Amino acid sequence: MGRPREFDIDAAxxxxxxLFIAEGxxxxxxxxxxxxxxxxxxxxxxxxxxxxxxxxxCLRKVAATSGERKSGERxxxxxxxLVELAARDDEVRSICAGTxxxxxxxxxxxxxxxxxxxxxxxEGAP
Amino acid sequence: MGRPREFDIDAAxxxxxxLFIAEGxxxxxxxxxxxxxxxxxxxxxxxxxxxxxxxxxCLRKVAATSGERKSGERxxxxxxxLVELAARDDEVRSICAGTxxxxxxxxxxxxxxxxxxxxxxxEGAP
DNA sequence: AAAGTTCTTGACTGACTATTCTAGAACGGT
DNA sequence: ACCGTTCTAGAATAGTCAGTCAAGAACTTT
Numbered sequence: 001m002g003r004p005r006e007f008d009i010d011a012a013x014x015x016x017x018x019l020f021i022a023e024g025x026x027x028x029x030x031x032x033x034x035x036x037x038x039x040x041x042x043x044x045x046x047x048x049x050x051x052x053x054x055x056x057x058c059l060r061k062v063a064a065t066s067g068e069r070k071s072g073e074r075x076x077x078x079x080x081x082l083v084e085l086a087a088r089d090d091e092v093r094s095i096c097a098g099t100x101x102x103x104x105x106x107x108x109x110x111x112x113x114x115x116x117x118x119x120x121x122x123e124g125a126p
Numbered sequence: 127m128g129r130p131r132e133f134d135i136d137a138a139x140x141x142x143x144x145l146f147i148a149e150g151x152x153x154x155x156x157x158x159x160x161x162x163x164x165x166x167x168x169x170x171x172x173x174x175x176x177x178x179x180x181x182x183x184c185l186r187k188v189a190a191t192s193g194e195r196k197s198g199e200r201x202x203x204x205x206x207x208l209v210e211l212a213a214r215d216d217e218v219r220s221i222c223a224g225t226x227x228x229x230x231x232x233x234x235x236x237x238x239x240x241x242x243x244x245x246x247x248x249e250g251a252p
Numbered sequence: 253a254a255a256g257t258t259c260t261t262g263a264c265t266g267a268c269t270a271t272t273c274t275a276g277a278a279c280g281g282t
Numbered sequence: 283a284c285c286g287t288t289c290t291a292g293a294a295t296a297g298t299c300a301g302t303c304a305a306g307a308a309c310t311t312t
Binding site: 001002003004006030031041042050051 | 299301302303307308310311
Binding site for chain 2: 024027079080084087100106112113115116118119120121
């Protein structure tokens, strides 16, 4: 049925996830995502619909594999989602809420700890 | 010495602070800041130099009055700073580190708690 | 091999971005 | 009353942003 896709969706999502974690949502452009994934803009839009669509897919992937991940990895993208998107995006907020509710640890402390680590704090002098 | 300033710098900083807290750093444009402060673009640039300059001043103000503020108010802008700026801006990171080091509470938990509250979580169903 | 379908590609668009510039207005000093 | 200085006002600029589109390529089915 038609021309086969030349890129791996999961791989693109993984690459985009790393990018979002490193640069934030508003902080990284579609150009950067195209560059990091190696997938053409048009192809990304055909599959995910929008930049937000890409992010939501990344978030869903992290949520789905949350159990298998270390506490750092599973929190990083949530941080971005909570600070930049959740307040104005019901779906993102809902995914975040669902993910966190599955954690057994203290969510506030885990997120706060990871927040500081990601910012480069709590590992030496100011 | 020259024409007197027609706006109150502290008031502008306070208005900008609220805006940054509500919409994030990348999430709010200079247009929005001009609108919220009621100060002309040129005047803002004359005083603060850049959008980043405005943010840093807001952060400094919060840091300086951190002792007088409730835990929510003093954490909100730090969240934005830590997630969006600190990783790539040494000065911002330094201000954050200095502020947090003065807190007597568990910084990670306080930030995490505020993070969830700001996102609209932990106050009802998902 | 022709038709139909799905994907890729590169160029394009209009809106929005932070920042700058110039002209003029309001002050203090002389 | 003029001069130097500091601020304001509005328009302008160049760059970046997310998103779109038409043309062609790779596949399956008939």
